[in-house]
Amino acid sequence: NAGVMQNPRHLVRRRGQEARLRCSPMKGHSHVYWYRQLPEEGLKFMVYLQKENIIDESGMPKERFSAEFPKEGPSILRIQQVVRGDSAAYFCASSRTHNYEQYFGPGTRLTVT
Amino acid sequence: TQLLEQSPQFLSIQEGENLTVYCNSSSVFSSLQWYRQEPGEGPVLLVTVVTGGEVKKLKRLTFQFGDARKDSSLHITAAQPGDTGLYLCAGGLTGGGNKLTFGTGTQLKVEL
Numbered sequence: 366n367a368g369v370m371q372n373p374r375h376l377v378r379r380r381g382q383e384a385r386l387r388c389s390p391m392k393g394h395s396h397v398y399w400y401r402q403l404p405e406e407g408l409k410f411m412v413y414l415q416k417e418n419i420i421d422e423s424g425m426p427k428e429r430f431s432a433e434f435p436k437e438g439p440s441i442l443r444i445q446q447v448v449r450g451d452s453a454a455y456f457c458a459s460s461r462t463h464n465y466e467q468y469f470g471p472g473t474r475l476t477v478t
Numbered sequence: 479t480q481l482l483e484q485s486p487q488f489l490s491i492q493e494g495e496n497l498t499v500y501c502n503s504s505s506v507f508s509s510l511q512w513y514r515q516e517p518g519e520g521p522v523l524l525v526t527v528v529t530g531g532e533v534k535k536l537k538r539l540t541f542q543f544g545d546a547r548k549d550s551s552l553h554i555t556a557a558q559p560g561d562t563g564l565y566l567c568a569g570g571l572t573g574g575g576n577k578l579t580f581g582t583g584t585q586l587k588v589e590l
Contacts, residue, residue: 369520398577408521408566410577421575456520463576466511469520 367392369459369470370439377476384444384451386473390459397440398467399432402454414440447477481505482567482581490587491557499552499565499584507569510543510550511578515564547572557588 370389378384390397399411413421414434425432429447434440444451454474458467485500501510509528513521525534527543527550534541538561540553550567567581 371520396576400578400580407582408568408578408580410579413576421577424577458578460576466523466526467578468523469513471518471520474518 369394369457369468371455371457371470371473373473374471375474375476377478378447379478380448381446384447384475386442386444386455386457386475387439388442388457388459388470389439390457391468394459394461394468396460396463396465397434398458398460399440399442400456400458400469402456402472404453408456411442444475447475449477451475452477481571481579482569484565484567484581484584486584487582488585488587490589493558493588493590494556495588497554497557497586499554499586501550501552501567501581503548503569505569506547506572508547508572510547510567510569512541512550512552513566513568515566521566521568554586557586559588559590562586562588 369391372387395416397414400408401411402408410424412425412432416434417436429445431443454472456469456472458469460467482501482503491497511526512524514524515521525541530545530547532543538555542551565584568578
């Protein structure tokens with residue numbers, strides 16, 4: 366029974382490049398959440414998606430960040446023109462329905478050089 | 479503003495000791511989860527509490543949700559080195575949708 370899968374586990378990008386982080390939810394889960402953990406800070410909510418819909422993006426930076434969860438395939442968190450401040454661990458979580466327990470993936474560690 | 483404050487921030491104890499971690503807020507939560515996170519990994523869900531006053535036990539771990547659903551505690555009996563890790567509480571705010579608000583974390587180290 367596979368858990369939440371994220372890839373890549375580690376990603377290095379130069380300033381100005383694009384970063385694409387992928388998340389496959391647990392089997393049977395149709396709700397996906399993205400969180401960011403900055404160095405020396407706690408986990409912060411970014412965005413909540415269901416298939417083909419963004420439900421809550423109140424934690425997403427206004428520029429350069431976007432997320433999608435297409436009908437087929439994994440959820441994608443996209444960061445355009447990365448800056449050093451984007452270096453962090455990005456975690457995806459999934460749940461079976463809304464208001465249900467969230468299970469986390471292993472995370473993608475993004476390093477911007 | 480940090481909605482969920484955990485204490486203590488760091489805890490180093492000997493194997494066999496008991497400990498309690500606290501998670502406090504001035505806000506009401508519809509549910510509260512406890513997670514444990516190892517270095518380089520994602521948080522692993524330990525328990526969910528939803529009813530004020532609820533107590534749940536998971537082997538040597540006891541979780542309690544405050545009557546007013548504003549606070550929670552995690553008690554570990556006879557700690558073992560395998561309990562070492564970062565303990566995080568996370569809550570869903572009443573009326574706040576599905577996003578989780580995470581606590582500041584408690585780093586526990588259990589030594590032989």
